[in-house]
Amino acid sequence: MADTLDARTLPLDETSRSALDERGLAYRLIDHADGLVLDAWSRAVHRGFTHGEMPAEEVAEWREPMSWRRLLGVYDPTVPQADLPVATLSSWVAPMSVPGGELPMWAISTVTVAGTHRRRGIARSLLEAELRDARAAGVPIAGLTASEATIYGRYGFAPATTIATWRVDTGRAAWRAPDAPGRVQYLDREAAAALMGEVHERTRTARLGEIPGWPRRWRGRVALAEKKDEEVVTVRYVDESGEPRGVMAYRIEGHAEEDGRGVLTIRYLVADDDVALAALWRFALEHDLVGEVVAPMRPVDEPLPWLLDDPRVPVSSVTDHGWLRILDVPAALEGRAYAASASLVLRVTDPLGYADGTWRVEIADGRASVASTEDEPDVELSVLELGSAYLGGFSLAALSAAGRVAGTADAIGALDAALRVPRAPFLSIVY
Ligand SMILES: CC(=O)SCCNC(=O)CCNC(=O)[C@H](O)C(C)(C)COP(=O)(O)OP(=O)(O)OC[C@H]1O[C@@H](n2cnc3c(N)ncnc32)[C@H](O)[C@@H]1OP(=O)(O)O
Numbered sequence: 001m002a003d004t005l006d007a008r009t010l011p012l013d014e015t016s017r018s019a020l021d022e023r024g025l026a027y028r029l030i031d032h033a034d035g036l037v038l039d040a041w042s043r044a045v046h047r048g049f050t051h052g053e054m055p056a057e058e059v060a061e062w063r064e065p066m067s068w069r070r071l072l073g074v075y076d077p078t079v080p081q082a083d084l085p086v087a088t089l090s091s092w093v094a095p096m097s098v099p100g101g102e103l104p105m106w107a108i109s110t111v112t113v114a115g116t117h118r119r120r121g122i123a124r125s126l127l128e129a130e131l132r133d134a135r136a137a138g139v140p141i142a143g144l145t146a147s148e149a150t151i152y153g154r155y156g157f158a159p160a161t162t163i164a165t166w167r168v169d170t171g172r173a174a175w176r177a178p179d180a181p182g183r184v185q186y187l188d189r190e191a192a193a194a195l196m197g198e199v200h201e202r203t204r205t206a207r208l209g210e211i212p213g214w215p216r217r218w219r220g221r222v223a224l225a226e227k228k229d230e231e232v233v234t235v236r237y238v239d240e241s242g243e244p245r246g247v248m249a250y251r252i253e254g255h256a257e258e259d260g261r262g263v264l265t266i267r268y269l270v271a272d273d274d275v276a277l278a279a280l281w282r283f284a285l286e287h288d289l290v291g292e293v294v295a296p297m298r299p300v301d302e303p304l305p306w307l308l309d310d311p312r313v314p315v316s317s318v319t320d321h322g323w324l325r326i327l328d329v330p331a332a333l334e335g336r337a338y339a340a341s342a343s344l345v346l347r348v349t350d351p352l353g354y355a356d357g358t359w360r361v362e363i364a365d366g367r368a369s370v371a372s373t374e375d376e377p378d379v380e381l382s383v384l385e386l387g388s389a390y391l392g393g394f395s396l397a398a399l400s401a402a403g404r405v406a407g408t409a410d411a412i413g414a415l416d417a418a419l420r421v422p423r424a425p426f427l428s429i430v431y
Contacts, residue, residue, distance in 0.1 A: 004093040004104050005137055007070040008032070013129035020074055020125055025086070027125070030071035036083070038063060041073050044084045048112020049147075061225055065216045068092060069109070072129075074122055086114040087122045091130055093139055094211040097204060098391065099421055100337025100366065106134035106142040106327075107211065109431045127155045128352070131327065135354055140331035141390075143211075143324050145430045152323055156352055158387035159320030159394070161209040161425040166295040166304055166316045173285045173293075174309040180279035182239040187247075189222040192234030195247040196221060199270045200428070207299075208391045209322045209425035217429055221268035222249045232267060235283060237276040246271030248280040252290060261291030269295065270428065278307055297321075299426040322427035324387040327354045330370040332390060337366045339421070342414040347377035348386055355383040363418045378411035392421035 012029050020027040030041050042062040046054035069092045073085030089111050096105035108130055113122045134142050146152050149159070187195070196218040204210040219225040223232040230251055237246040249267040256262025264284055271277035281304060284293045295302075300318050305311035326332045329348055342363040350356040360373040379396070381389075385404050388394040396416045399405045405412060 004095055005139065006068075007092050007106070007133075007137070008068070010070065010133055010137060012072075013132055015132065016125040016129035020122070023120075024076070024078070025122070026075040026077065027129075028073050028075060028085075030073055032067055032071070035063075038066065038071070040083045041071055041085055041088060042066065044073070044086070044114070045088045045110045045112050047084070048088060048110075048114060050115075058225075061216060065214050066090065068214075072126065074113075074126070076117065079116070084114075086117040087126060088112045089126045089130065091133075093137075094143075096141065096143065097206075097208050097210045098336040099208060099339075101335070102205065103141060103332070103335040104139050105211065105324075106130065106137075106139040107431060108142060108144040111144075123151075124154075127152075131155065131325070131352065131354065135327045138328075138331075140328040140335060141324055141326055143322060145321060145427070146323050149320060152325075153384060155325065156350060156355070156383040156387070157323040157325040158384040159322070160324040160388055160391050161320075161322035161393050161427045162300050162318050163297045163321040163426070164300040164302065164316040164318045166293075166298050166302060166314050168285060168293045168295075168304070168314045170285050170287075170290055170293055172310060172313045175282055175286070175307065176309045177278050177282075177307045180237070180275050180282070182237055182245065182276070182279065184235050184237050184279060184283045187234055187236050189224055189232060189234050189249075192236065192247050192249060193218040193222045193224060195236060195244055196249075196268060196270055199244075199247060199272055203270065203272055207423070207426045207428070208421055209393070209427045211427070211429070211431075213429055218268075223251075223267075235280070237271065237279045237283075239276070245273060246276030246280050248284070250284060252287070254291075256289035259291075260289050262289050264290045264293045266293065266295040266298075268428075269298070274303065278303070281307060297428065297430075299424055301424040321430075322425070324390055326383055326386050326390060329355050329357060329359055329386070333359075333361060333368045333370045336368075336390075338363045338368060338418040339366075340414070340417040341365075342411075342418040344378040344411045344415060345373055345375045346415075347380040348383060349380075350383040352383075355386065361415075368418075377407065379405065379407035379415055381405045389416075389419055391425040392419045393425040395419075 074087035095102040
């Protein structure tokens with residue numbers, strides 16, 4: 001993918017600026033060069049997520065990960081702490097992996113409105129401005145990870161990727177897969193964080209819905225940032241030639257030494273290949289003094305059950321994770337590859353207008369061409385279902401069974417077959 005757009009270069013949305021101004025609120029772009037303003041913005045985010053005062057050390061650590069984002073704040077000059085914005089949001093354009101390549105995605109993060117200013121439409125002003133900005137900049141899709149599933153549907157965002165929390169009773173987890181030819185080794189947390197970044201970067205395009213990470217993201221996984229008081233251990237897997245192929249961070253809690261049934265929680269696990277992944281899983285499952293392994297934020301199609309004698313031992317609970325909002329139907333549909341040919345008319349409804357329209361979709365040789373048409377639709381859905389189906393993570397047949405997609409069974413089946421992907425889309429980070 002060509003270099004992504006730098007969202008920091010874009011101007012402030014005038015519609016939301018004047019709407020907020022009429023209510024005595026100042027909507028501003030944050031100047032990254034002004035450390036005091038930037039730090040106050042970070043403290044407001046911390047407060048907005050129901051935390052208290054942000055520790056000074058953490059304020060300083062936020063500078064790097066915020067330095068490449070576009071930062072927005074809403075200020076109320078009448079409050080005692082007028083330097084702290086009463087609402088915050090950050091955004092950037094990230095390359096998101098899609099079938100056959102990558103597409104620019106407008107990532108939205110750190111959306112907060114102060115407890116004292118909630119439910120007055122401030123978040124709506126911010127989010128609608130983001131969608132206008134993204135569309136004007138030619139970005140076809142917006143994305144976010146949602147703190148609550150009830151907030152973002154009204155803006156056209158819908159779940160597109162899922163995550164699972166896996167739990168394994170290690171006493172019943174007899175290993176079945178072949179022995180790995182390499183070795184698992186401890187390494188220090190700094191080195192582990194760096195290796196996580198490297199492995200993530202070289203593997204992320206293999207998983208649909210992934211975006212690049214950033215240093216603080218990995219430092220958080222090894223407790224060098226965020227929750228620093230957690231005792232985290234890090235190991236890597238090296239192949240026969242000594243090349244690092246995977247890395248895992250974990251902690252062990254419970255009364256491991258008293259009853260031998262500690263709980264090992266995998267905080268992050270990333271591997272270049274299936275052998276390294278299996279080796280690190282085996283290390284966790286066969287760890288001494290551990291009775292249970294818990295792995296949150298893992299793929300729903302983790303190969304774990306097939307690595308063990310008894311596939312019923314690992315149990316998983318699944319939840320939504322990456323949310324997408326299609327802003328440009330032709331660009332989004334033409335921007336991914338397809339597993340089968342199809343020819344149909346697709347009607348998309350979108351109360352905010354961006355994706356609204358009727359489109360003739362011709363899919364041949366793995367690519368789509370999409371053109372506006374007046375023809376009667378074969379498949380009808382809203383921008384929400386389109387977002388959920390886009391990466392192949394949710395089938396139109398299932399959405400149709402819930403009454404959320406209309407059309408002929410043949411056309412829905414053909415589009416589902418075209419959208420199908422070999423592995424479940426998976427976004428491994430929260431942003
Ligand atoms: C991508 C991310 O950053 S996810 C993080 C989101 N932020 C948080 O969870 C931090 C804590 N919460 C907050 O800061 C705020 O409550 C926010 C940002 C969620 C909402 O801000 P507000 O300014 O109160 O929202 P606003 O008044 O614009 O509400 C717009 C609509 O969303 C609805 N809404 C707002 N918050 C919620 C919620 N938590 N759950 C369900 N609906 C909500 C409102 O009822 C309103 O509905 P409408 O369609 O009838 O107009």
